[in-house]
Amino acid sequence: MTESMTEPKTGLTAQCPTETSAEPEQRPGDGHEATMLLERARAAVDPVLRAAIGSLPASMRRIALYHFGWEHADGTPAGGGSGKAIRPALVLAAASALGGPTARATAVRAAAAVELVHNFTLLHDDVMDRDATRRHRPTAWTVFGDAGAILAGDALQALALRLLAEDPHPAAPAAAARLADCVVELCEGQHADTAMERRGPGEVTLAETLAMAESKTGALLGCACAIGALYAGAGDADVEALDAFGRAAGLAFQLIDDVIGIWGDPLRTGKPAGADLAARKKSLPVVAALTSGTPAGAELAALYATPHQKEDLEHITLIVERAGGRDWAQAQAADRMARAMQEVARAVPDPEAAGGLLALAEFVTRRNT
C-alpha cells in the first residue's frame, strides 16, 4: 500500500488539500525551489553513494548499481533514475535551516546514509511484496533472485551505518543511533503492512493503519530531518520538532498517495486505474471507508471480501468515495500538513530559513511537478 516517494510519477493538483489559489511563484512551497533543492541534494550525495557502492565486492556492487539505476542488468552503464533524493534533500534542508551552509556541507555523508537505508528497505520490501517494477524497471529480485536482493539490501544497510561510523562529525554517533532506531521502526511498519494485507476487511482499524503508515513512510522522513538538525548542533527539542515535522509531512504524503492510487489519472500516475482496489489493498482511504459505519462502508467490506472482478472497479471507487474515504484522507492530509508547519515554525521561527523544508514538504504532498 505504501509507495516509494522516489517514483517519478505525478499527482493531481486539484485533489491536493494543500493546494490553494495563491500564485505558486510567491509561496515557500513553490515547486521550482523544491526541484532545485532535490537536484542539489542529488548532486551532493551521488558522489558519496557511488564511492560507497563502489567499495562493495563484485556481486553486491553489481546488484546495488542495478537497483540505483546506474547499470543495466548486464552490467553496462545506465543513465540514472535513482529517485528524487527527497530524504537526502530533507537532511540537507534541515541542517541548513538550523545551521546554515556550514552545517549543510557537513551533513552530506549523513544524507547519503539515509538514502542508503531507504534503498535497502526498497530492495527488501520488493522481495516481500513480490513487486515486479520499481522506477520503471524490473525490480532487483526479478533480475538477481531473492537471495541477491536480500543480500544487497543487507549490504546497503551496513554501508549506511559504516558511513556514519567513519564520520568524524560529533553528531555522527547520535545520528547512527537514530538511523538504527528508524530501521527498526521501518521493519515493524512493513511487518504490520504485510500482516494487515492478510487480514479480512473487517479486521483492520483506522488507528493501526495510520500507525503502520507513520512507521513505514513517516519514520524515515522524520529521521532524515532529525539527523539534519543533529548535524546543525540543534538541541533535543528542535531535533524532536524536526522529527515530528518529517513524520507529519510523510503521513500527509502517504494519504495523498493513497488518494492518487484510487482517483489518480493513470496517464499521470503510471499505474493502471484502480490497481490498489483490484489488489484489495487496505490503503488509508479504503480503511476509512471500511470503518465509516455507513451503508457504503458495509457494501465495500462485502466487495473486498471477494476476489477482484474487473467490472467492479468503477463501482468500488464510487462507494469508497460515498463512504467518505476520499474526504477523510484529504482532511487528514491537510491536518498533517498543518501540524508539519507548526513543528517547523517551532524549531525554525525565521520563515526564510525554514523555506527549504516547507518547499520539500509541499512538494511531496502536492506532487504536481
Next chain:
Amino acid sequence: MTESMTEPKTGLTAQCPTETSAEPEQRPGDGHEATMLLERARAAVDPVLRAAIGSLPASMRRIALYHFGWEHADGTPAGGGSGKAIRPALVLAAASALGGPTARATAVRAAAAVELVHNFTLLHDDVMDRDATRRHRPTAWTVFGDAGAILAGDALQALALRLLAEDPHPAAPAAAARLADCVVELCEGQHADTAMERRGPGEVTLAETLAMAESKTGALLGCACAIGALYAGAGDADVEALDAFGRAAGLAFQLIDDVIGIWGDPLRTGKPAGADLAARKKSLPVVAALTSGTPAGAELAALYATPHQKEDLEHITLIVERAGGRDWAQAQAADRMARAMQEVARAVPDPEAAGGLLALAEFVTRRNT
C-alpha cells in the same frame, strides 16, 4: 554447506587434525577452559542482548525472542538454547589477551553486537537456503513467514550497530566500521555460496570455494577478534593479526565441519549420514575431490551431476575419500590452525595471556566436548 558454530552438535575427536595424544588437562586448548569462557561470555552478553531485543517493537521482538530460543512460537518463555556464544567469547578473549580484565569488561556491548550480527545472518541465510531446522527447532521463517524472518534479521543488524553507536568507548566507531565491513563480506560470501550451489560440479574451483568459506565463516570470527583487540587499545598490526587469527581458525572450523558432515557419526552430529552428499552440497572436501584430477574425482563429478539415489551415498563417501577430499581437508585444517597459532603469538607473545584465544580456537575445531 557452511554450518552454524552455535549448533550443539559434537564432532569426532579421532578425525580432528589438531587432536594429539597429549593429556587434555595440560593443554591451552583444554575443553574445560573453553567451556568456561563460553559460559562466562554467555552470562556477560545475555543481559545486553535481552535488553536490546526487549527494546524492539512487539512483532520484531517476538520473532527475535523465538529465534534466540527464549520464547516458544506462542510467546511463552523457553529455556534458552541461543547457541554457544563463540563469537562473543572471542571478542572478550581478544580484549582480555591484549588489555586484561579492564578491556574485557568494556567490550561486553561490542561482544553483544557481534552476536546480533551473527544471528541476523542466520535468520536471513535460513530464508535463502530454505533450511527448516536451527538449534533443534523450526527456523523462524517456517513459523513467522519469510517477511517476518527477513524483517527481524534487518532489525537485529540495526540493533547491533545501534549498540556500538551508543557505546562511549573510543574504539566503538572503529569497531562499528569494521563490523559493517564484515556484514558486507558475509553477504558476498553467502551470495557466492548460493551461486555456487546452482553451478555444475565441474564449474567450481577450490580457490573460490575456500574464498567463499573464508567470507562466510572466517570473516565474522576474525572481526570478533579484531574488535576485541580494538577495545584493548591495540595498534593496527595487532588488530590485523587478531583478525587473521580468527579467520584462520574459522576456516579450520569449516573444513572440520565439512569433514564431519560427510564422515561424522549421525548420532553425534544430529544430522543424517551423508545429508550433505545427498543434497549434492559442494563442501570443501567435495570440491577438493572434484578438482583432484583423479579417476575418483571424475567419477564423483559424474555422480554429482545426477540427482541423489539413496543407495549411492556409501559409494560417494568412499570416492570422495579415494579422491583425497578427506586428507586434503584435514591437512588444510591443520595448516590453518598452525597459521592461527602464529598470528596469535605475534600479537600476544605471552602464552598465558593468549590462552583463552587458543582454547576457543581449539574448541571450535576439535568439537569433542
